[in-house]
Each structure stands twice: as structure tokens, then as C-alpha cells.
Amino acid sequence: MTHSVAILGASGYTGAELVRLIATHPGLDVRALSADRKAGMEMSEVFPHLRHLALPTLRKIEDLSFDEIDICFCALPHATSQAVISQLPRNVKVVDLSADFRLRDPAAYETWYGKPHSAPELQKEAVYGLTEFYRDEIRDARLVAGTGCNAATGLFSLIPLVSTGAIDLDDIIIDMKCGVSGAGRSLKENLLHAELSEGWYAYGVGGKHRHLGEFDQEFSKAAGRTVEVQFTPHLVPGNRGILATTYVRGEARSVHEALKAAYADEPFLEVLPFGAVPQTKHVRGSNFVHIGVVEERAAGRATIYTVLDNLTKGSSGQAIQNANLMLGQNETTGLMLAPLYP
The missing domain is CATH 3.40.50.720 (NAD(P)-binding Rossmann-like Domain)
Structure with a gap:
């Protein structure tokens, strides 16, 4: 039909x-x-x-x-x-x-x-x-x-971990890079080629970015208690793509296994082998999400890398x-x- x-x-x-x-x-x-x-x-x-x-x-x-x-x-x-x-x-x-x-x-x-x-x-x-x-x-x-496109990237990175208690809920930092198409097509001075190319910058800093409202809503719902993450987005001189680098306190292999289990049957979400890091180019123009988990040198800390195409x-x-x-x-x-x- x-x-x-x-x-x-x-x-x-x-x-x-x-x-x-x-x-x-x-x-x-x-x-x-x-x-x-x-x-x-x-x-x-x-x-x-x-x-x-x-x-x-x-x-x-x-x-x-x-x-x-x-x-x-x-x-x-x-x-x-x-x-x-x-x-x-x-x-x-x-x-x-x-x-x-x-x-x-x-x-x-x-x-x-x-x-x-x-x-x-x-x-x-x-x-x-x-x-x-x-x-x-x-x-x-x-x-x-x-x-929100930024919100989706962060939520895919963390909801299975927040809901299962695999990480410290009071020690979450999301550092995000987003292509300029995420800012829309309207003419804006800060998005002119000469203003944006050859550099990138943070925006919505100090807890002011609106997607924090979605993070607060969804993470707190998943955890059954208030969860507030630290989040800084950056505008980069690329057309498409989002990379979220998320720092958490938790055992890295347990984090990886929790994400693998949560997304094992999901057609669009792929958790990469432990230690592998995704790239935005590997999902460009698609509905796929790639997630990687890396163990940090500090004991009990892990970094999660998540990429998706912001427009798709x-x-x-x-x-x-x-x-x-x-x-x-x-x-x-x-x-x-x-x-x-x-």
C-alpha cells in the first residue's frame, strides 16, 4: 500500500x-x-x-x-x-x-x-x-x-548504560562535534564560509544548549532519578555528521558489553569491536549509527565514540x-x- x-x-x-x-x-x-x-x-x-x-x-x-x-x-x-x-x-x-x-x-x-x-x-x-x-x-x-540530532547521538551513547547502572551517573561528560548543516539553511553571519572555514568553536556552553532539556528528560527517565550531564557542542566546518565523545566512569569492557547487548537486534545501530573508533564518513548519508568503546589509562574510566549523520x-x-x-x-x-x- x-x-x-x-x-x-x-x-x-x-x-x-x-x-x-x-x-x-x-x-x-x-x-x-x-x-x-x-x-x-x-x-x-x-x-x-x-x-x-x-x-x-x-x-x-x-x-x-x-x-x-x-x-x-x-x-x-x-x-x-x-x-x-x-x-x-x-x-x-x-x-x-x-x-x-x-x-x-x-x-x-x-x-x-x-x-x-x-x-x-x-x-x-x-x-x-x-x-x-x-x-x-x-x-x-x-x-x-x-x-534533536545532538540529543539522539548522546542518548544512543548512554541510555543502556544509564538504565542498567553500568556507569557513574554523576560523572558523565559529552563532547560533541556537529557539521554545519545542523544549524539549518537560513542565512546567518556566523555560518558564512569565511567565518566558519578553517576553524571550529564551542557554542551553547555553560549548560545553555537546548538539547540539555532532552538529555535531562530521557536520562532521568531511564535512571529513575535526576541525571544531569555536562555537555559541550562544537560547530565544525563540515557539511554533515556528528561525533560524540563521551567520558564516563565505569569498567570499559562492561560498558562495551552493555551497549552490544542493548543494540544486538537493532538494524541501524552497530557497536564496533572493543577498542575500535568510528568515523562520521562511515555513516554519511545513511540511517546508521556506529558506536565504539575504548578503555582509558585511568582505571575504571571509558570513552564512548558515537557517530551518525545529523540530517539522516x-x-x-x-x-x-x-x-x-x-x-x-x-x-x-x-x-x-x-x-x-x-
Whole structure:
């Protein structure tokens, strides 16, 4: 069975990634595309790499019909999805790629995003979209909130360890490097080539990065107690990819075995042999996650290295993985593409 798809915010990087992946998906068909400033244009004008596809013309959201749409991917800016999704027909399933529905507690949302949530009733029904840990809830959901790409990388590194007590919960440091596409496609001075190339820098420092809200929520849920990690993200002059280097206090081989056991049957998560270190290039353009564990020279300490593609498994690929579950399709459909290399 083929399901009809609408993509809202199709002129951004995650929108284009959704189109790229759905193009080879046997169960999804793109019927509607929206863009605000680029309404009236063809996708081939906005993204020439998609010119081989027959796609709908970009329209404003208010000009779209959802009468025959089965599922809608919202790749809209943060704080925009709340109002838009509130107006969608209730029979349309929704996967939201923004941050608008990730935090279950409205007070936490206001703390991290600086304004009250405008759709608290919708927020209550949203399911957190970390597929490997919320499959059953996602299958029955009408609204799924995709994770942050940084958040997904850190959560894959640690949830099995936090939930089993394999590490010291009060001594966790996550050092993360993210490609510039994670900052979106909008024109920003700090993302100009001359500003970003040949250097990289930390941002959201001192416990101010919004993805800490997701870490607090999910790690504390897994542990059954409050867990607060130390987290510093860095913007690097590459297009795609995230590398999380996570420092923990715990016996390294036990950490490795816990992760191997947790992900043994997961189609997209691979724990490398003990001591092996993954690279972002090895997952580029794919829905795969590679995790490595290394023993440190200090007794009882381990370092976990986790890589994923921020636009695929960190966003659009994860969204399609969730949509597959919501629509009763095989979870891996359309997502077993090999990584691009070199």
C-alpha cells in the first residue's frame, strides 16, 4: 500500500533529505510540498540535485489540501509547528522534526525555549521519536516528535548504560562535534564560509544548549532519578555528521558489553569491536549509527565514540523510520541505503 505524504518546510535541508529518501521508498508518495519564501518554485530550482524527480510545486501551507494526505512531515522552524499542526485534520498522522513537542513538561519547554507552549494539549499526546526506545508508543501515535540530532547521538551513547547502572551517573561528560548543516539553511553571519572555514568553536556552553532539556528528560527517565550531564557542542566546518565523545566512569569492557547487548537486534545501530573508533564518513548519508568503546589509562574510566549523520538518522531518516511504524510498514523500508563514501 502506498501512503500519501506532505512535507512542510521542504526548502530546508531536512525537507530535501526527506524528499531524497522518500524517492526510493516503495510505500510513500510525495503529494504536497510547502515553503514560505520559495512558494511557487519547483524543487528542482531550490535543490538541483533533485531535478530528476517528478515533484509537486512548492506552495504556502494555507494553499495545500490535506484531504488525501495520510502523513505529514513538519520540517518547520522551531515554534512554528505548534500552530501549524494544531490546524491539521485529526486523521492526518504527523512527524514533527522541530523541537516543539520534544519536551513532555510544558514548564521545561518554557525554560529551554523562552516562551510558553502554545499547544499544550497536543504536547500531551506527542510521543518522543527516539525509535529504538519508543517503538510501541510510536506505532499507536498520531503525533511523533523527532529528537534533536545532538540529543539522539548522546542518548544512543548512554541510555543502556544509564538504565542498567553500568556507569557513574554523576560523572558523565559529552563532547560533541556537529557539521554545519545542523544549524539549518537560513542565512546567518556566523555560518558564512569565511567565518566558519578553517576553524571550529564551542557554542551553547555553560549548560545553555537546548538539547540539555532532552538529555535531562530521557536520562532521568531511564535512571529513575535526576541525571544531569555536562555537555559541550562544537560547530565544525563540515557539511554533515556528528561525533560524540563521551567520558564516563565505569569498567570499559562492561560498558562495551552493555551497549552490544542493548543494540544486538537493532538494524541501524552497530557497536564496533572493543577498542575500535568510528568515523562520521562511515555513516554519511545513511540511517546508521556506529558506536565504539575504548578503555582509558585511568582505571575504571571509558570513552564512548558515537557517530551518525545529523540530517539522516539525526532527523529525516529517523522521521521516516517513525513514519514506517505509524503506517504499519516494515521499520527499515526505504532506509537501508549504504553510506556515501568517501
